[in-house]
Amino acid sequence: MKAYGFKRKKYTVLPLFLVLSLFAAFFIFSCQGFDDGMGSIVINFGGGTRYTARTPDGLDPRIANALSYTVTLTGTGTITRTLSPGISSVRMAVPPGTWEVSITANYYGEKFATGEAEDVVEIKAGQSTQVPISMQLTETIFYVVSNDEEWNSVINDLPDLGNRECTIIITITNSFPTSTPFDMNTNYSANITIRGNHTIWQNGSIASGQLSLLNINNNVTVTLKDTKLIGIDNNENALVRISGGHFIMEGSTSISGNTHIGDGVGDFDGFGGGVHIGSGEFIMRGGTIGGNQAFQGGGVYVSSNGNFIKTGGTIYGLGAGANSNTINGEPGSMGNTVYVEAGNSIFITGPGFRNSTAGPADNMNSNTGEGF
Secondary structure, eight states: OTTBSBOOOTTOOOOSOOEEESOSOOOEEEOOOSSTTOEEEEEEOOOHHHHHTSSSSOBOHHHHTTEEEEEEEEESEEEEEEEOTTOOEEEEEEOSEEEEEEEEEEETTEEEEEEEOSSOEEEOTTEEEEOOOEEEEOSOEEEEEOSHHHHHHHHHHGGGGOSSOEEEEEEEOSOEEESOOEEEOOSSOEEEEEEOSOEEEEOSOSOTTOOOSEEEETTOEEEEESOEEEOOTTBSSOSEEEEEEEEEEETTOEEEOOEEOOOSOSSSTTBOSSEEEEEEEEEEOSOEEESOEESBOSSEEEEEEEEEEESSSEEOOTTSGGGOOEESSSTTTSOSSEEEOTTOEEEEOSTTOOEEEOSSOEEEOOOSTTOO
């Protein structure tokens, strides 16, 4: 299944470590070193075909081809070299002596696998030694998503990971529409990052009552980094709904284009256009929330059981044109940008912000395009 970093049969628990061989043979051959009196160590990374050759536990070639490597040689001093994606082998000049070899493979800045030579390497002057490395995958689970089909595959796969803590990184490599909400209601503690400078937008066909594009529940933490979410008109919910978990916005993330119209009746009827915090926590470190509408809290609605911490980013107010967050409730009292129910606390820092304890209610309206 292309959406997966690892191809697994359904209901099979992902092994903690998968040992990969970057090449099969170990041999020593003689040739001229880089300099008189020097030797060299040669490491062959095998390329993407070697990663995908394993069955059934292969690697998505999009991940294999994007891996960068850091090679560290420790002996008479320490030699480190960082290799860009696409490099299949490296030859490093070293003085004669014994050397330890270790490698880290990174996928867009995240540690993907680590490995080392089984034995120390003895290097003689004028000799070039090819060294086999066995790589162990980290416990982090990687997915690559470029369309709605792969988005659905990831969502369907997540409940099969078992009752264990895990870290999941989902890299979005293309913009696409979807009719499937990312509904994280699990029995385990998961730390999930959705990243990639692309857009996911609702196509309007999500089933009634499941209109939030992100539903974050229980002990799940979801970090959205550089990814843009766009909602729909006449939605039955906020674009992001938090019900007991943690939601973090970073980078250039944006939440926009969602109209959650209601009359204030019911738990979610018109409460929160961009984000609704029913319980749990929303931490906004960057990005923007704009162009949303609701009965209360055009940008963000914070219930009495929710927490909102804002250290960066912008929630647009009125006067920002298409980016304005608006309300259809009583003007000036329902929070164009943020509405906080009575008895709750919000913590906001930065220019134009303040720490605030709501009581009986805190209606944060902004009549300028800068917002909060």
